[in-house]
Every structure is written in structure tokens, then in C-alpha cells.
Amino acid sequence: MDQKDQKINGSQALWRSLEAEGVHTVFGYPGGQIMPVYDALSTYSGDIRHILVRHEQGAIHAAQGYARVTGEPGVVIVTSGPGATNVVTGIVDAMSDSTPLVVITGQVALAALGTDAFQEADVTGLTGPITKWNYQIRRAEDVAWAVSRAFYVARSGRPGPVVLDFTKDAQTGLTDFQYKKCTFIRSYIPDPEPSEAALDEAVRLLDAAERPLCVFGQGVLISHAEAQLQAFLRKGDIPAGSTMLGLSALPSDFPLYQGMIGMHGNVAPNVKTGECDVLVAVGMRFDDRVTGKVSGYAPQAKVIHIDIDRAELGKIIPAQVRICGDAGQVLAVLTERMAGGSHTAWVESFRACAETEREKVIDPQIHPAGGAIRMGEAVDCVAAVTEGKAIVVTDVGQNQMMGARYSRFARPRSFISSGGLGTMGFGLPAAIGAKLAASERPVCLFVGDGGIQMTLQELGTIMQEGIGVKIVLLNNNWLGNVRQWQELFFGCRYSQTRMLNPDYGKIADAYGIRYRSVEDRAGLEPAVREMFSDDAPCLLDVRVMEEDNVMPMVPPGRSVGEMMLTEKEWYRK
Amino acid sequence: MDNTVKNYTVSIFTENQIGLLAQISNVFTRRNLSIWSLSAGASSIEGIHNITIITEATERRIREAVLQIEKRVDVVKAFYYTDEQIVYRELALYKVPTDKLLDGGNLEDLLARNNARIVEMNRTFTVIQKTGHTHETQRLYEELQEVGVLQFVRSGRIALSRSAQEPVQGFLQERQAEKERRRAAREQQEK
CATH class of the missing domain: 3.40.50.970 (Thiamin diphosphate (ThDP)-binding fold, Pyr/PP domains)
Known part of the structure; x- marks a missing residue:
């Protein structure tokens, strides 16, 4: 391939880079310091659809919805200053919920940086602590590199939001264009290899368990590990509860599925968290809405915590076994190595809780x-x-x-x-x-x-x-x-x-x-x-009924098994 | 879990990325951990920078903070040490009035006892330099109060681990090998 591409400007390079990453839809709102990008869109002949929102916050939440359904990064394009600050809430939201996003913000020209220019905001400074990675693009030559790195970081490992602050100079400067997908960053390990010792220890605990319980989160969905989770639960005969963000990872009628855990979760998985002997947590981070009072969360259980983010292991709930790795990969290994079990009486025992909840809470509600x-x-x-x-x-x-x-x-x-x-x-x-x-x-x-x-x-x-x-x-x-x-x-x-x-x-x-x-x-x-x-x-x-309450409820400061069924009645065994 | 609060030296190796220092210090401030001292500069490995931060915390808190720092994409590796695990120094400079310093009459003794030296001297003032641990540089400061300290400045701590090699070296070698393995695998596939 000797043929040299004709030089294009940084804005054109952006659209071609997005195309190279397989982007179909972007959400955005034009403004002064992003106009070259919108100008390039007007003559762009590819397949990317731009959705014009009514407020930048709308763009970023739409991109989040898009990303959560597809599993691919949602893309947002906004202008500098207020355009950028209006997406801050969505960036924090995406960081918290591990949603892959690539947010492109316009930025004033290099010469105007730091001069309090019109619609200038310190976007990389503002978004540093709330992004997985951010970068200010200062030269058109860096557009392809920055975009490829942004997509790699956003979608790999524990996904998250990335901000590219696109200066006016980089938007209008001319560059050769060649796109190379980023597949490796030496300082960043998105695919940690789970420790063999930890896997063996987990298998030993699971094989010895008499009352195992699995709690899973969005990590299962992010890892596309739905089938592996089902196989794991079936072989181990392990009942399971979902965090709110893990919902739909198991079909609602899956036999071992016991419902949602946490503050307004189902009675059975919450109460049984306090009775299990081995708790396997998969792709979840023990949010306080899940645990209730931390010291009262499964103190009797041996905890196996599986997550791709090493910083989450042991952060809230101490775990006997910490497995840092991809949920699907880890579950597949555990399923293969464990002997398998049958816990009929234990699984059956969830039913009494569920029946109480149905009678006291669900039936009156639906x-x-x-x-x-x-x-x-x-x-x-x-x-x-x-x-x-x-x-x-x-x-x-x-x-x-x-x-x-x-x-x-x-x-x-x-x-x-x-x-x-x-x-x-x-x-x-x-x-x-x-x-x-x-x-x-x-x-x-x-x-x-x-x-x-x-x-x-x-x-x-x-x-x-x-x-x-x-x-x-x-x-x-x-x-x-x-x-x-x-x-x-x-x-x-x-x-x-x-x-x-x-x-x-x-x-x-x-x-x-x-x-x-x-x-x-x-x-x-x-x-x-x-x-x-x-x-x-x-x-x-x-x-709807005006003064209705969501029940059951683990009131703040209480342990997860302490659930109000109504305003006056607590769950009792 | 050991809940004693100790001095920790956090040594962070990074790619040279603008803005990283702010993000790293934010990891501490967000957790209400005070940064007692901070120094940043080149490491012995080309292209890799070192940031050394001193803070006081329980081991659990410091471990959490270090894991969060390592999550930053451009952070290569971060380590934490107690004082016993490292060799460390600070540099202090003291500006004192020359006449009073000479009037004191024990200058040679003062410099020898404190292992300090004079880096500049003129008719008005003298600048003394000393390296050491905080309590040592502090001791000299207090001693010099007798002649009057016009200005005093102390650097952040710099530290070396007691391991033979730059601790990040092994990690970088592994990553380089991983990169080459992947390239080879890709080329194999393309064939």
C-alpha cells in the first residue's frame, strides 16, 4: 500500500476514526468550539447517524442507554465550556456504573488556553477524577491515536467513560490519516489472569459448601457471561440473587434465581445472605444499597469475590478468596473444576421467605x-x-x-x-x-x-x-x-x-x-x-396511588436481613 | 487487620502524562488523607517518571489508595512502604544572617555535628544546606534559631526501596514480553 492518503483536517479524521471503531450512532449538540467537527459532518458520507438532543445532559444519558444495551461505547460530541460541564453528571454516572463512553468536547485554540477565553473550561482538569482516562488533543496528527486509545480504554477491563478534549487547532490542522486500532497499553492491564491458587481455594470452598449463595452484578452482563453463570449455578445447585444493575443477566424464571438483593430487594436472597456458609460474589462491588450495615453483612459466610477490578476486591467486604479476572472466564473454570452439588433443602428454604413477601408485599402491590x-x-x-x-x-x-x-x-x-x-x-x-x-x-x-x-x-x-x-x-x-x-x-x-x-x-x-x-x-x-x-x-x-411506599425495605443503618414488609411490620422467620 | 496509623511512603511510577499528578493527589484528598510531602521527577528508567508521596494512614486505607492509583491508565505501578522498608532523605536550606553566624563562634562545630555545609555566603546572609530525615533537618533549624533564621525551606521526601533493582523494572520487562507475544500471535494468525 504505497498510496498515501490525501491530507485531511482533524475534524474529518475524527469522523473517520469513529467509523473505524464501528460507531453507528453519536449523540451531540453543536457550539462554537466544535463547529469544525460539525462542518466536517455536513460533508461526511459514511453511515454514522448523529442524534441532535435538546441539552448536553440528554446526549450523555442517551449515550449511556445506548452503551448499556449494545455493550459498545456510547459516543457524545459537545462544545467547550458549558457544553462540556453539562455532561459532567453523566460522566460520573458512567464511571459509577462501569458504562463505556467516549465523550468528545470542543476546546478553545491552543493560544487561548488558560486565558479565560470565551467558553473555555479546564475540561481535562475537571474530568480527571471522574473518567477512566482523559486526554487533550492538541494536534491533528494525534486524533487517530487518541480516538483508538479512548475506545480501547473505554471498552476493555472494567469499562468506563473517557473524555477527549479536542482543541480548535487539532480540529482544523491538516494531517495524514492512517487508523490503527489500539490493542495494548503497557501501563494498563484490562485482562488480568486469575490466580491459580485463588481458583483452587474457591473450588475447595464451593465443594465443601452446604448453603452456598451467589450474588451477581452487572459484571456478568459486561463479560457476556450469562451462559457461564447459568452453568455454574446449575452444577453447584447454587441459588442466586442479582444486584439492581445485574438484573436480566438471568431470565426471571431461571429455577435457581431468587430475585434482587439490597435495600428494596427481595426478602429471600437478603435474609439468606445472613444464613449462607459460602457467598460467591460475581461482578459486583458491594454497594451500600446492597450491603446495608457492612458489619452485619454475611459475617458468618466465607466470601469468594470475583471481579475484574482488583481495587474492588476486599474494598468493602473482606473476602477469604479474591479472584481478579473476567467473570465468564472465571465462572467457566470454577464450573469445570468443582465437583458439583445438590442443596435441595437449602434451595427449598428460600420459598418460605418468598411466600411471606408475596402475601405481605407483592400481592397487595400488584x-x-x-x-x-x-x-x-x-x-x-x-x-x-x-x-x-x-x-x-x-x-x-x-x-x-x-x-x-x-x-x-x-x-x-x-x-x-x-x-x-x-x-x-x-x-x-x-x-x-x-x-x-x-x-x-x-x-x-x-x-x-x-x-x-x-x-x-x-x-x-x-x-x-x-x-x-x-x-x-x-x-x-x-x-x-x-x-x-x-x-x-x-x-x-x-x-x-x-x-x-x-x-x-x-x-x-x-x-x-x-x-x-x-x-x-x-x-x-x-x-x-x-x-x-x-x-x-x-x-x-x-x-397512581399518591402516598405509596416501596416495600420491603432495609432501612438505612440496618443489616440486610432486617426488612420492613410494611410501615408497621418487620419480617420475622 | 492492623489499624495502627503509620507513615507511608507511596512511590508511583508513571508515563509522562500531563494532568496525572492532579489525578493522583486527588485519590488522597478524596479519602481525607493528608499529603505531608510530595516530590516528582524522573526515574532511572527513560520515559518513566516517579512521584513520591508521604502520608499517614492505616495499611488498609493506604492499600485502597494505591490500588485506585494503579487503576489510572497511565500509572505504570505504585508501591507503598513503611519507613523501615526504604532509604529516604529530604533536603533543607537555611538562610541566616552572616554577622550573627560568625559572632556565634562555633560555626565549624555546628556544620560538623549536623553534617551540613555552606552553599553560599556573602556579607549579608549565608545559606546552609543539610540532607537527612525530618527530625534531623528540624534539629538544625532549631539550633539556628539562636542566630535567627531568615528563610527556611525543606523539600519533599525522596526514597529508594531496599530492593536491588528499580522495582518497576521487572514489570516493564514482563509487559514488553507480553507485547511481543501478542505481536507474534497476530502475525501467526495473519499468515
């Missing part, structure tokens, strides 16, 4: 005798109508917990939510990204009347691009989760949680989005059926 529609009821109705095949996206708060508890999943990567950071406003744009990533699947957003107003402007993106997101607004006229805490822990002093809502029908109408509202139980299922009868965007405004 089959109430009367009164207003309950949030769980709406979620359950969507699960029934979509047969668990929808991608469920949630915002943050009661809608999220209800969405997590009452959705059912038939396929992996079907639950998208803001976990570690708990970002209200995440839901609507994330659902846009999810739908663009999987246009053939129904995407259902559960969102509250608080969260939807935080990024409401993205209805404009849905309108312009015709994105078939199904929005289920669980409307209770409260900031429900905070109201719940005020009721339970702050003496019913409802400080600043009552919300006067706008007319969502008029808002939907203004954006040309189909709107239905439903207040009566009888109207719920027909409305949900109608919503999923086509692929058009739709807003279903469900007027």
Missing part, C-alpha cells in the same frame, strides 16, 4: 383489592403485555425500585437504570439511547413526575427523530422516594416534596407525541395494550 392504581401494578401490567421482552429503562426513585422489582426479563441487557449515582433525569434520554440501540425491541421507560421534568426537553429529540419510546409516567404528584423517607424517618414532615404538575397531555400534544392518561384499574391494561400495539412514541400518564 393485585390490590381496590383504591387507586399502584405503581407495581402498572409495572406488572407492562411485563405481562410485553411478555418480559421489553427493554425496561427507569429513572430514579420509587419508579426505579418498582420497575426493578416487578419487571420480568427474558433476555439479557434489558434493564437500564442509574445505579451508583442515582441520577434523576437519566430515564428519558437513556430510553432514547436504548431504543436507538435496539430498534426492533420495545423500550419502556418508567419515570416519575419529578424525574421526567428534569430532562423533559428530550421529548423534542423523540419528536424530531421519531424514536418509539414508550413512556409510562408513574404520576403521584410527589417526589415519592423522598416523601417515603420523610414519612418513615423524618416524622412525616413533608418538606418540599409535594409537586404541582403541568398538564402532560398538553406537553405531549405540543411535541406531537400520543398521550393517554389512566386513573381507573379497568383502564390500565387496555391502555398498556394500546401503547404496545405499535412502535410510535407514546406517553402513558398513570395516576
Whole structure:
């Protein structure tokens, strides 16, 4: 190949680099210091689709939704200064939830750096602690190198967000273009080799276990280790609970699956965490919403912790066996080497907890005798109508917990939510990204009347691009989760949680989005059926019971087995 | 787990990336760990920089911080040591009035006892230099208070591990071998 490419500018090099990384969709918003990149887009003839959002926060949450569904880095392009600072929340969210992102921010010209120029912000300084890697591109010659490195870092190991701060000089400077994918960085080991000694010790513990329990997280999805997890659980006859971000890694009807763990998780896996003799944690990081009071978390159990991020091993919960490696690879080795087990009585013992929860919590929530529609009821109705095949996206708060508890999943990567950071406003744009990533699947957003107003402007993106997101607004006229805490822990002093809502029908109408509202139980299922009868965007405004609480609940400061079933009743064996 | 709070020297080897120093110090400040001293410069390996930070913490906290530092993509390797595990020094400079220093009459004795030396002297002031541990440079500072210290400055700690080789050397050799193995495997595949 002697033929030398003609020189192109850095902005053109960016688009060609993105293409070389297999990017199909980018989310962005133009502005002064990124104009050469948008100018290059106007003459770009490739297949990349640019989605124009209404606010940069919308771009980054959409890219997060896209990344979580595809497993590939979501790409965001914004301008300097406010464009860059508006994506900061999403970057922290992605860092917390291990979401691969490549965020490209415009930056002023080299000569203006540090002069407090118009729309200048110290983006690499600001984003240093909240990115997996960041880099300021100062020369057009470095564009291909920086982009290839960014994608390699974002998607390998424990994925995360990367920021490329793209100076004006680099956007307009001329360069030869040759793209070489990054596959190796000497100071960075994304594929650690699990220690043989640790694997052997884990096998020994698993073979000797009488009451083993597996808790798994999003690491299983990131590693595409769903099949390996099933094989591991089956061979060991090990019951399993999922973190919120691990949801859908196992199908909801998998026989050994016991539900979600944590603050609003299911009773059985939470209570049994305090009874197991060996706890295997796979691709999860013992978030405080999972553990409750740390000293009360499985003190009786020997813990085997498997994670690709060495810094997570032993960070919160001391582990007897620490295995640093890829979830799928480690599970496959353990499954092969362990003798296999049968723990019928132990597995059976989960049922009593589950039955108590069904009677005290689930049935009253999804089959109430009367009164207003309950949030769980709406979620359950969507699960029934979509047969668990929808991608469920949630915002943050009661809608999220209800969405997590009452959705059912038939396929992996079907639950998208803001976990570690708990970002209200995440839901609507994330659902846009999810739908663009999987246009053939129904995407259902559960969102509250608080969260939807935080990024409401993205209805404009849905309108312009015709994105078939199904929005289920669980409307209770409260900031429900905070109201719940005020009721339970702050003496019913409802400080600043009552919300006067706008007319969502008029808002939907203004954006040309189909709107239905439903207040009566009888109207719920027909409305949900109608919503999923086509692929058009739709807003279903469900007027739910106003002062409802998410139960069961491990109150803050309590051990994970100490669960409230109702406002007055605690779980007792 | 040992919960005693000790002095730790954290020695970090990095690729030369702008902004890395801020990210590394952030790992400490975010965990409410004070940085008592910090020095940065070249290491004995070409292209690899060293940052040495002194902090006080329990071993558990320091281990956490070091693992987080190693997660930074451009950090090659980070180590932590207690004082016994390293050879370390600081450099101190003292500016004192020359007339009073000479009036004291015990200059030779002072320099010899403290293993210090004069690096500049003029009619107005004299600059004395001393290397050593903090308590040693502090002792000289207190002794010089008698003649009056006009200015005083102490560097961050620099340290060498007690191992024979630069501890990061082995790691870099392994990574180089890994890179070559991969290249060979790729070329094999392409054939």
C-alpha cells in the first residue's frame, strides 16, 4: 500500500476514526468550539447517524442507554465550556456504573488556553477524577491515536467513560490519516489472569459448601457471561440473587434465581445472605444499597469475590478468596473444576421467605383489592403485555425500585437504570439511547413526575427523530422516594416534596407525541395494550396511588436481613 | 487487620502524562488523607517518571489508595512502604544572617555535628544546606534559631526501596514480553 492518503483536517479524521471503531450512532449538540467537527459532518458520507438532543445532559444519558444495551461505547460530541460541564453528571454516572463512553468536547485554540477565553473550561482538569482516562488533543496528527486509545480504554477491563478534549487547532490542522486500532497499553492491564491458587481455594470452598449463595452484578452482563453463570449455578445447585444493575443477566424464571438483593430487594436472597456458609460474589462491588450495615453483612459466610477490578476486591467486604479476572472466564473454570452439588433443602428454604413477601408485599402491590392504581401494578401490567421482552429503562426513585422489582426479563441487557449515582433525569434520554440501540425491541421507560421534568426537553429529540419510546409516567404528584423517607424517618414532615404538575397531555400534544392518561384499574391494561400495539412514541400518564411506599425495605443503618414488609411490620422467620 | 496509623511512603511510577499528578493527589484528598510531602521527577528508567508521596494512614486505607492509583491508565505501578522498608532523605536550606553566624563562634562545630555545609555566603546572609530525615533537618533549624533564621525551606521526601533493582523494572520487562507475544500471535494468525 504505497498510496498515501490525501491530507485531511482533524475534524474529518475524527469522523473517520469513529467509523473505524464501528460507531453507528453519536449523540451531540453543536457550539462554537466544535463547529469544525460539525462542518466536517455536513460533508461526511459514511453511515454514522448523529442524534441532535435538546441539552448536553440528554446526549450523555442517551449515550449511556445506548452503551448499556449494545455493550459498545456510547459516543457524545459537545462544545467547550458549558457544553462540556453539562455532561459532567453523566460522566460520573458512567464511571459509577462501569458504562463505556467516549465523550468528545470542543476546546478553545491552543493560544487561548488558560486565558479565560470565551467558553473555555479546564475540561481535562475537571474530568480527571471522574473518567477512566482523559486526554487533550492538541494536534491533528494525534486524533487517530487518541480516538483508538479512548475506545480501547473505554471498552476493555472494567469499562468506563473517557473524555477527549479536542482543541480548535487539532480540529482544523491538516494531517495524514492512517487508523490503527489500539490493542495494548503497557501501563494498563484490562485482562488480568486469575490466580491459580485463588481458583483452587474457591473450588475447595464451593465443594465443601452446604448453603452456598451467589450474588451477581452487572459484571456478568459486561463479560457476556450469562451462559457461564447459568452453568455454574446449575452444577453447584447454587441459588442466586442479582444486584439492581445485574438484573436480566438471568431470565426471571431461571429455577435457581431468587430475585434482587439490597435495600428494596427481595426478602429471600437478603435474609439468606445472613444464613449462607459460602457467598460467591460475581461482578459486583458491594454497594451500600446492597450491603446495608457492612458489619452485619454475611459475617458468618466465607466470601469468594470475583471481579475484574482488583481495587474492588476486599474494598468493602473482606473476602477469604479474591479472584481478579473476567467473570465468564472465571465462572467457566470454577464450573469445570468443582465437583458439583445438590442443596435441595437449602434451595427449598428460600420459598418460605418468598411466600411471606408475596402475601405481605407483592400481592397487595400488584393485585390490590381496590383504591387507586399502584405503581407495581402498572409495572406488572407492562411485563405481562410485553411478555418480559421489553427493554425496561427507569429513572430514579420509587419508579426505579418498582420497575426493578416487578419487571420480568427474558433476555439479557434489558434493564437500564442509574445505579451508583442515582441520577434523576437519566430515564428519558437513556430510553432514547436504548431504543436507538435496539430498534426492533420495545423500550419502556418508567419515570416519575419529578424525574421526567428534569430532562423533559428530550421529548423534542423523540419528536424530531421519531424514536418509539414508550413512556409510562408513574404520576403521584410527589417526589415519592423522598416523601417515603420523610414519612418513615423524618416524622412525616413533608418538606418540599409535594409537586404541582403541568398538564402532560398538553406537553405531549405540543411535541406531537400520543398521550393517554389512566386513573381507573379497568383502564390500565387496555391502555398498556394500546401503547404496545405499535412502535410510535407514546406517553402513558398513570395516576397512581399518591402516598405509596416501596416495600420491603432495609432501612438505612440496618443489616440486610432486617426488612420492613410494611410501615408497621418487620419480617420475622 | 492492623489499624495502627503509620507513615507511608507511596512511590508511583508513571508515563509522562500531563494532568496525572492532579489525578493522583486527588485519590488522597478524596479519602481525607493528608499529603505531608510530595516530590516528582524522573526515574532511572527513560520515559518513566516517579512521584513520591508521604502520608499517614492505616495499611488498609493506604492499600485502597494505591490500588485506585494503579487503576489510572497511565500509572505504570505504585508501591507503598513503611519507613523501615526504604532509604529516604529530604533536603533543607537555611538562610541566616552572616554577622550573627560568625559572632556565634562555633560555626565549624555546628556544620560538623549536623553534617551540613555552606552553599553560599556573602556579607549579608549565608545559606546552609543539610540532607537527612525530618527530625534531623528540624534539629538544625532549631539550633539556628539562636542566630535567627531568615528563610527556611525543606523539600519533599525522596526514597529508594531496599530492593536491588528499580522495582518497576521487572514489570516493564514482563509487559514488553507480553507485547511481543501478542505481536507474534497476530502475525501467526495473519499468515
